[in-house]
Amino acid sequence: MRYFLGIDAGATKTYALLGDESGRLIGLGKGGTGNHQSQGGLPLAMASIARAVEEALAAGGLAPGEVHHAAFCLAGADLPCDYAMLEEAIQERWPDMRFSVHNDSFAGLRAGLTGRWGVVSICGTGTNQAGIGKDGREVQVGGLGGLFGDYGGGADLGRAAVAAVFLAAEQRGVETALTGPVLAALGAADVDDLREKLYRGQIERGRIFALAPLVFEAANRGDQAAQEALIEMGRRMGRSVGGVIRQLNLCDEEVEVVLAGSTWKGNNPLLVDAFRLEVHRVAPRARLIRPRFEPVVGAWLLALERAGLEATDSVCERLAATMPPDLPLNQETNV
Template sequence: MKIPQFFLGVDGGATKTEAVLVDQNRKIIDQGQAQGSNTAIFGLTESANQVALAVKRALGTKKIKISASYLALAGVNTRDDNKNWQRAIKNHPYLCQVLDNPKIVNDTAAALRSGTTDKNAIVVIAGTGSNCYGRNEKGQEARSGGADHILGDEGSAYDIGSNILHSVVKALDGRGPKTVLVNLLFEKLKIESLDGLHRLVYKKPWNKTDIAQVAPLAEIAAEKNDKIAIGIIKSAADELALMIKAVAQKLNLEKKPYTIVKSGSVFNMPKIGNLLEKEILKFSPYAKFTMPKVSAATAAAYLAQEGI
């Protein structure tokens, strides 16, 4: 009798961490979620704890041996990042018991696999943060963005949220034009003044994830024909387009057919996705767009299986 095999995939970002367990037939056995695990926001110790919690919730009390595991984590951008994660897992009281030599990569790899298996493909992630990764039929890889919120994250929910907050403050103190974003923000946060906003933002203080939560207001305000919001939306779409163009040029894909996977919460705002597609098709007329077909954690589990 053939011994069953089990594969674990983990997708960790700024907002949440998800673990998915599949069998050799790619049937989802179970899954678990925890809070974010981006080390740039939460630090390595807390991020490892959240990965452990998601994995523990996926495995439950099952007495099984994981054949292979694949961890796709935001913030893993360098060899040092990878080494730090490997060390953290070996030193973690739970993860060291359940994960044997896990594959640890940036979250873009699973995001790409979630939408396509095409050899010429690019994924643009626009969630709390932003990143772009691609590969071509020669096996070459390229990246752009992904420098996190101090050096980058253009076009992300954080970027959009930050622009909203700055525009609201300028409108309130007389440095900028009026915008319906003021009322929308006050209503969302249940505040009534600039002082109230200041107290709320700095009391904790807000982090990247908190700022990203206000991003959807840009789409609502743009629907009301608010010029400030329309400008924020266009800027985000333009920045994401620049990332895709940079990767496509590095891989010599501009004039070839290739697939672009749009991944992340920002693409729940249709205006950004529509503007992005129009801009890219001027540059790459044979590009086609798709959305993820499975979760990134499920894709990571598939990659764990495919890596054996």
Template sequence: MAILAIDQGQTKTAALLLSEEGEILGTGKAGGASHYKDGLAKASGMMQEAADMAIQDAGLQKEAISQVYGGIAAANWPDEIEMLQEELKRRFSVQKADVVNDCVIALRAGTDSDNAIVLCTGSGMNSAVFVNGKLELVYNNYIDFYDQGSEGLSSRALREIFQSHMGCGPYTSLTEGMKEYFGIDDMDRLMLAFYRNQLPKPLKDACEVVFQEANKNDPTALEVIYEFGKSISQYVTGAVKRFQIEPAGFEVILSGGVFKNSNPLLYETVCSQIHRKYSNIPIKQSFYEPIIGAALLAFDEKGAKDDDAHERCKKEACARGLVRY
């Protein structure tokens, strides 16, 4: 029998089919979706498409799947998790389907530690906290709008160019970059399109403009990245304080596409802001892609984190390039 692991975010959906011994049998991918933004039918359909590709890659039939473990965007609250679990059971005709927020699988992909927190910064942003092996917190809707991953970073940049346009902020090359990206030359039209959610291109992808201008040392672009990093670091320091965690034994995992950017400022800002309060807390980038975290969580239910299935899964992940760097 096979285990189906799923990672669904707003940008992409990934699927793995694995044996119970940890062998990766097949991989698949599809477009991203969120049941909250796009509806359950579309989100479920994208999971099916990715799974079908993995099943075909493995040379198996759908009936071979005995269990599904999904890390799914916007699986934020118990009613949503229950709804998604029932949908996975129905979609794949299984009795056992586990669902967690996609930031939880990103955390598991980054560490074997029982005490850890992840800043998962992709299209949106979320953070999960494990204490003594128990999932104690997922921030969910408590994440500030302007901290929401690449969308939040882009929103911060747009806020700055609006301020610049009104004479309340300095000139910034972000202005022309954003106008060119969205194909809107008139600032009033751009501002209205933003606030009315009518932008002609994805807001999340506009963050590339921010990093491009930061690489040219535009002061405003650099400040946007710095303030973003400073803000999201508070989710880590807040968790340490809330759960009275010993920092030296608590790992901080950084994951998500925004942290893959070659510009060092975001990573360095997050590290420095955390270390200003807790200088002995270890921080590292997640090595494995989040989909591997879904697989490892499924294996966690079956055995110790250092058993053969876990180790084989990690080895095969490296061989298949399912790593972040």
């Protein structure tokens, strides 16, 4: 029996999933941030990845060398220099393990595709877009930050919430119901106190990133600033996906666009509506879908396929039947 390991490492959490070639899952491991671009750099990222991998291996009673193939799908694997650095670090940690390194967007893509080609939009803490063409060619855009034209994810939505508060207070924008909730969440007495705390660096970035749910809640109550924040984010991510679709020559195809990441699960439709509009301007036949599996399962499927095996219906059915409770299945695939 051959065993495969899938790793999905993002900005806030890392999962590792172990299973055999039949699709039977036997181990799940967890860690913290696995993105070497986050605070703490490569040492912290590798510590999180190692914790998740070794926990999954221990649950299955396997040594690293007994894994037939491991697919490391890592946030921060963006440029060739990233791949070289990460491959070296993984090889040093587990010299007997056979592995490949991928950007984490391809885990989300593989978790949702019903075929072999399509596009994914990642919207978690940050954003990334990627795709595989009908000819097998891979394209990845984004993931490097605002200076490179990226915009999207919970972090940017949290920043937009804070900006809306200041714009309203200084009469540069519309009044917003976000003011009270944002002040409370960030522990500020008023807008002046918030300004000083931010200026002095007294509020951790993670607390700002955690404000995203407040934007969805305010949008549901009809708040204009919150609604515009969702619409703007959806439009910009839709344009980024449009770029991937154009590069892969899929404009005239019924291309699957997978929505992966926690921020896509927000409870207001404006984000998806605005995104859909921009995508359909480029590819009118595009179909938005939610992945059936969590991204770490997509990473596991990549490991299986890297070994030349096929993710048959029976393999996918066994995956679903043995899925750990921490990785719920999505029963609604259409968006």
